[in-house]
Amino acid sequence: MSILQEISVPQETVNDEFATVAEKYFENGDKVEHGETLIDIETSKAVVAIEAEKAGFIEYFCEEGDDVSVGDTIIKIYDSVPAPSKETEIEDLTAPAKSASAVETIYSKKALALLSESDIEKSSFTGHDFVSVHDVRALLSPEPKQESVIEERRTPVVEPDIKTDKVDLEKLSTQKRIEIKYLSQVQSSGLTSTINIYVDIEGIFQFVNKHMEVFKNSLMPIIIYETARLLSKHRDLNAYFAGENIAYYKEVNIGIAVDIDDGLKVLKLPGTDNKSLKEIETEILDLSNKYLDRKLTLDDISGTTFTITDLSSEGVDFFVPLVNKEQSAILGVSSIDEKLKRCVLTLTFDHRVMAGKQASIFLGELKIRIESYDLAKDEDKANELLKLRQSERCGVCMKTLEDDEELQGIGLIKILDHSGIEKKICMVCLSRF
């Protein structure tokens, strides 16, 4: 009997340490054919079906519901019916210890002790080789000298005293546990802050409804569109805290938090800052359909750099969104107050990456940009502006006309600044004066 194929838990996303066995399709000893699905593994992002690459006889090394670590062998396919499982270890002397691949984080004893006292999840250190007590402290407090602050911040973990006669215990789903893990990374620092701003929506929907085919009476497309453009200017919001560094993303991939029937998912709009309004609308539609049809690929839901969450359809007046892992901010969109013709935009941000002022400037600019869509209703003015379109940059926000193609008729206009020098400015920026 020899092994034809050995299947281990795949590394579907860089940071997954474990996955859950969702479903096994065969019994041990069954004959399987090439291409048949053998097992479903639920990772943080999606359910992954693993297929046989060889025909043969199967042996599983896991049970449904098991949490299995990445790299663990879960299935072997043999050329004959396998004898009851007997692990045979073959020492491979030619291969050096697998140091470079699969990093299994090693924690020092003091680090583990401090971790258990704090509310930091081990997942905050995914991808690290060694986590010392200093590393944990650094995460608790980026400025190493604030030792006293760390002491105050420590919240003793109270073991929940669960009386099973009074409650029914239901195990958290893998997805929920992963969600907690992801949201803990930034929030557990306790260094997030939230700011709000009102956006006057008077007249905006005339523009929206004229140009959008599906998303009538929705602010989302223009919020996404404008946020994407602002993010390339405000790098701190398209970044994340990485120990002693700030990691700045080189792309703008806005994620849209969606939770319809199948749990919370963040759908990615890749290269959002290069997309037109129409393209954004189309992509949201495509992703939503995939979500509903459960056909999202791993790529559709990973690699987002900033998240926008919209609870406006839920009648929420105001809420505090939570920053996703490896991001520095999240934008929340609340319901429209029909009486006052306004809605609340909320920005939660990681204070380790930026201060309130930078976040406020971003949110202020976003408000102005969105409100400027009101201009579009004055068609005469718009046509006039169209004539002034030039393929040059706005002297204030540095946008080119290509960036603003979708604004239909809004171009750059010449102005004289206070020192009498002629400049060009876009309508959005002009409206701020």
Place this chain on the structure above:
Amino acid sequence: MNKKESKKTTKKIDAAKYLELIKEALLIRRVEETFLELFSQGKLNGTVHTCVGQEFSAVAFAGQLDENDIIFSNHRCHGHYISFTKDHHGLIAELMGKEIGVCGGVGSSQHLCNKNFYSNGIQGGIVPVSAGMALAKKLEKKGQIGLVFIGDGTLGEGVVYETMNIISKWEIPLLIVCENNYYAQSTHTSVNLAGDIIKRAEAFGIKSFKSATSEVDQLIPNALESIEYVRKECKPAFHLVDTYRLVPHSKGDDNRDKEEIERYARLDPINIFKAANPDIYNEILTGIDEKIKKVVLSIEQEELLSLEKYYDRIVEDEHINWEPVEAINKRQVELLNEFFDDSMGADEKTVFLGEDILSPYGGAFKVAKNLSTKYPDRLFSTPISEAAITGIANGLALAGFKPYLEIMFGDFITLSLDQIINHASKFYHMYLKQVACPVVIRTAMGGRRGYGPTHSQTLDKFLVGIDNVTTIALNTLLNPKRISASIDKDKHPVIVIENKTDYGKKIAQKLPVNYNVEVSDGTYPIVRARPLTSTPTATIVTYGGMVEPVFESIEELFTELDLKVEVIVLTKIHPIDFKPIMDSVALTKKLFIVEEGSSFAGVGSEIIATVSEHKDEDIITRRISALPVPIPSAKQLEEWILPNSATVIKKIGEALS
């Protein structure tokens, strides 16, 4: 009949020939007397040992050799030099310390080198070296021989007899000329010498000859006969020459009876010639003296050798490229054996010497397995004579061969130290870079086998800091073939320390988890193990057999002490490439050296001293090493004394608490 007659005729020296010999002998005497004058004028460096009264030994032996033969002389070498090279100018300039001197003034009176002429001031040690050179001549099969001059004093050196045994057994064409002037410096042979000199050689089965400088008529043909015997038979010979030194050994150390000196002065061939032919003598003398005077005057104008031409600074590589270490599923000893098999196959100048290395035994650790069957002419299984075989290896190296000498246990290398320190180390510089000595001496060190005090010690501290000698410690992270390839190309002496517990291990098998283990691209590579992503917080420098214990300590050093250790594994422990160490310590401010020998005056001390000299900030340092007692055989005791991974963790913990 004819043969006999011709032999007889060679014994006679005609008048013309005799005059030539007198001229040469007188030149030697006058040059040496000039040295004594110059010395008293303060124009010479150091001291001089003259051979006044012994000149005809030089004329008879050195003067009758072929220029392609090898000659090795001792501290009293001026006469031998002039007779062999006919170069009194270079000799005078040498003693006057000038750049145009035969060795740039570095060697002066006792350390000369000119083509095939060598001399060294170490008694005894020159004998195996000359044997090695003569062995080289034998291997080259060109009919050339070696000749070594020793004195009665040298007969007290054991290495002379180790060498006699070997040259006789291996039939090495070496003529040992023993000039018996009855005094070892100021001590008469009656005080120091037991038994019979000639019988010593005969006991080894070496053909012996006897002559005296006072009987030139017999000395000259006898000398030639012994030279031709060695050449034709390709066997060694021993020629005892009775002679007498008419002047002090050096200066101010002569307490001999004046009447004795005068008695010998009357037997001196030059004095006899002078008395018999005063006019001719004076004519020759005037000619010689004028010649010497001119030479001295011109040499006085010459320059001294500059420091730059003598001393080469060691320059370290500034740019190091790192690449992952390569695991090899072969034992270290197999790879070493393959290396020697390959290099002996590829290069006829490669020779392998060592004790007990004949197949099927193949050496105590089997490095030489099967080599004796494949290369019977170039593998020399030697007697137990570490000093002599090291000297022979040195001689082979000087003569253009690449000798690999195996010293069975590292502890025995102390017996080779004279050859390493006074010969191999010094040849290149003292002979002003005219020759190099690319000898390689390999030996197995290290404990953990229960072999006890004289078969377990790590003596590397005695083998580092030797000028011009590179010291290498193999480890189980690197293919020994890669290191050996560099050793093979090295033109200077290399000592290779192997660890007896590492021979059976395969290469780069046990690497620390979450570490990048990389090797530098230098001639003698350095291994650096650093955490995959973390910045290291402590530096450990180690080498040889301590690599595995250090690697075993890495995880616990982290989990217990929160230390993210960078390990630097040296291959070359002398001279040390400090850059990777300096770079690491600049980050970590903590430097720990782990060595298997005891720490005092060892490699660790030198690393810490050097790093301290170059770093201003405070650095925590510790040497982690064996306890300073001989290694016991009892297993548990040995374990307590040698450092292991637990010692590493404990000592570092103490250093940081």
